[in-house]
Amino acid sequence: xxxxxxxxxxxxxxxxxxxxxxxxxxxxxxxxxxxxxxxxxxxxxxxxxxxxxxxxxxxxxxxxxxxxxxxxxxxxxxxxxxxxxxxxxxxxxxxxxxxxxxxxxxxxxxxxxxxxxxxxxxxxxxxxxxxxxxxxxxxxxxxxxxxxxxxxxxxxxxxxxxxxxxxxxxxxxxxxxxxxxxxxxxxxxxxxxxxxxxxxxxxxxxxxxxxxxxxxxxxxxxxxxxxxxxxxxxxxxxxxxxxxxxxxxxxxxxxxxxxxxxxxxxxxxxxxxxxxxxxxxxxxxxxxxxxxxxxxxxxxxxxxxxx
Amino acid sequence: xxxxxxxxxxxxxxxxxxxxxxxxxxxxxxxxxxxxxxxxxxxxxxxxxxxxxxxxxxxxxxxxxxxxxxxxxxxxxxxxxxxxxxxxxxxxxxxxxxxxxxxxxxxxxxxxxxxxxxxxxxxxxxxxxxxxxxxxxxxxxxxxxxxxxxxxxxxxxxxxxxxxxxxxxxxxxxxxxxxxxxxxxxxxxxxxxxxxxxxxxxxxxxxxxxxxxxxxxxxxxxxxxxxxxxxxxxxxxxxxxxxxxxxxxxxxxxx
Numbered sequence: 178x179x180x181x182x183x184x185x186x187x188x189x190x191x192x193x194x195x196x197x198x199x200x201x202x203x204x205x206x207x208x209x210x211x212x213x214x215x216x217x218x219x220x221x222x223x224x225x226x227x228x229x230x231x232x233x234x235x236x237x238x239x240x241x242x243x244x245x246x247x248x249x250x251x252x253x254x255x256x257x258x259x260x261x262x263x264x265x266x267x268x269x270x271x272x273x274x275x276x277x278x279x280x281x282x283x284x285x286x287x288x289x290x291x292x293x294x295x296x297x298x299x300x301x302x303x304x305x306x307x308x309x310x311x312x313x314x315x316x317x318x319x320x321x322x323x324x325x326x327x328x329x330x331x332x333x334x335x336x337x338x339x340x341x342x343x344x345x346x347x348x349x350x351x352x353x354x355x356x357x358x359x360x361x362x363x364x365x366x367x368x369x370x371x372x373x374x375x376x377x378x379x380x381x382x383x384x385x386x387x388x389x390x391x392x393x394x395x396x397x398x399x400x401x402x403x404x405x406x407x408x409x410x411x412x413x414x415x416x417x418x419x420x421x422x423x424x425x426x427x428x429x430x431x432x433x434x435x436x437x438x439x440x441x442x443x444x445x446x447x448x449x450x451x452x453x454x455x456x457x458x459x460x461x462x463x464x465x466x467x468x469x470x471x472x473x474x475x476x477x478x479x480x481x482x483x484x
Numbered sequence: 485x486x487x488x489x490x491x492x493x494x495x496x497x498x499x500x501x502x503x504x505x506x507x508x509x510x511x512x513x514x515x516x517x518x519x520x521x522x523x524x525x526x527x528x529x530x531x532x533x534x535x536x537x538x539x540x541x542x543x544x545x546x547x548x549x550x551x552x553x554x555x556x557x558x559x560x561x562x563x564x565x566x567x568x569x570x571x572x573x574x575x576x577x578x579x580x581x582x583x584x585x586x587x588x589x590x591x592x593x594x595x596x597x598x599x600x601x602x603x604x605x606x607x608x609x610x611x612x613x614x615x616x617x618x619x620x621x622x623x624x625x626x627x628x629x630x631x632x633x634x635x636x637x638x639x640x641x642x643x644x645x646x647x648x649x650x651x652x653x654x655x656x657x658x659x660x661x662x663x664x665x666x667x668x669x670x671x672x673x674x675x676x677x678x679x680x681x682x683x684x685x686x687x688x689x690x691x692x693x694x695x696x697x698x699x700x701x702x703x704x705x706x707x708x709x710x711x712x713x714x715x716x717x718x719x720x721x722x723x724x725x726x727x728x729x730x731x732x733x734x735x736x737x738x739x
Contacts, residue, residue, distance in 0.1 A: 225621035227583070227617075231584060231585075231587025231590070232625070234587075235587070235589060235594075259618075262579075262580075263588060266578055
């Protein structure tokens, strides 16, 4: 996904000189092609995320379209006030990108677990939030950028995520994207954890539970009407995300349903409210932080049976 | 203005007001009828809490109707307690949280240099604000890119909210710190307009910092060098006294 992002961005920057890639010393070998092709549209500010966002904001004030790229929580939480005041308050066209979101860098410890970012970015005015599930969704998100003004946040996985879609989805309306149809329950997923959702859907099919599986790469603005329609005829909505429960995608769905007065049963599946002190692979940490595949399967089955 | 509002930072406003007057009036390529001119210079007020002083300068320079000043901090009024670019001609960037404008200014300076645009960027900071690490991140970057189009002017009034800067987290040797970061350093009397003009103006081939030595609460005897007058707001009697003192100063300057 990381390579897909950088390839799509490089193409865009070649066509539009306003696109500037700004990094805070992250992207070993990843940015080389971009730098070789467009050295004057690239800037490494050093290990200085507050400055990365401030510089990006200043450039955007001149009409540039900067992309501020870093890893994990560095481009978001480390410089949250710069994002809030410099970007969102001024509604500047800057795209903040975090690579390795969720538990992708699980072995590197809690400092690198990016599991509160959706909540924080979603809370900020003017901010748009995207979480692609595979390389094609990632390219589709990058293609939204030129026509979507103001601040944006993209939550990337790491790399080599399996391809989920056959063709590049159209994300222009923000509607969730169908992965496979089903009739008993609707499972809507954000990000690369969709692979676990597919595994769960397969297991549930063997138990006689038919899962309608979708991804929702556009988290804000949330197309709640499309989500409601996508769940039509099923028992309810299960959301799944590699993020803490509070303020994440499931929260967004619940808030929007409540505001509209649409009473659809929802089971939000997310990570525990815990700073994981253990290290391990992405799968290991999911298992130890509330998203073990067996538990996901049984909770979806119980939810479907109970509503 | 600040008395009616019950919101102040009057000490900071009075220490910075000469710097800002010189910047808008004498040095920068700006004018009230060219606030959207793409070739104008960019003035950024990082110490957003000095809003009352900035707005007094902008109002008197014709950037917006003087009557706006009478409604400072009134419900729904354009002018609030921290400078905002939202709807205020002449203000480029909304601040209030410290340590934001120097990185922003560096971004403008880098892009301007790359684009071959001759615009200059001036950033007005407080001295206490230099305790924010983001300024030093930006200082390093500005030096790395030899941003001769970037000038920082520091209102060195030596006081912050609770005490003297040197008692809390010392800035000295202040000039040496900036020099060590690769900046050209000029020290000046921050209330001497001619000296300020000479220090801030002119060409340089790397970023310049002007350390403007000022008096917090300048011009009002009971506010000068007073810690409480960072946050205090004058009552009607104090306001009348302060205005009388400032008017006397104005007449003295006019003579």
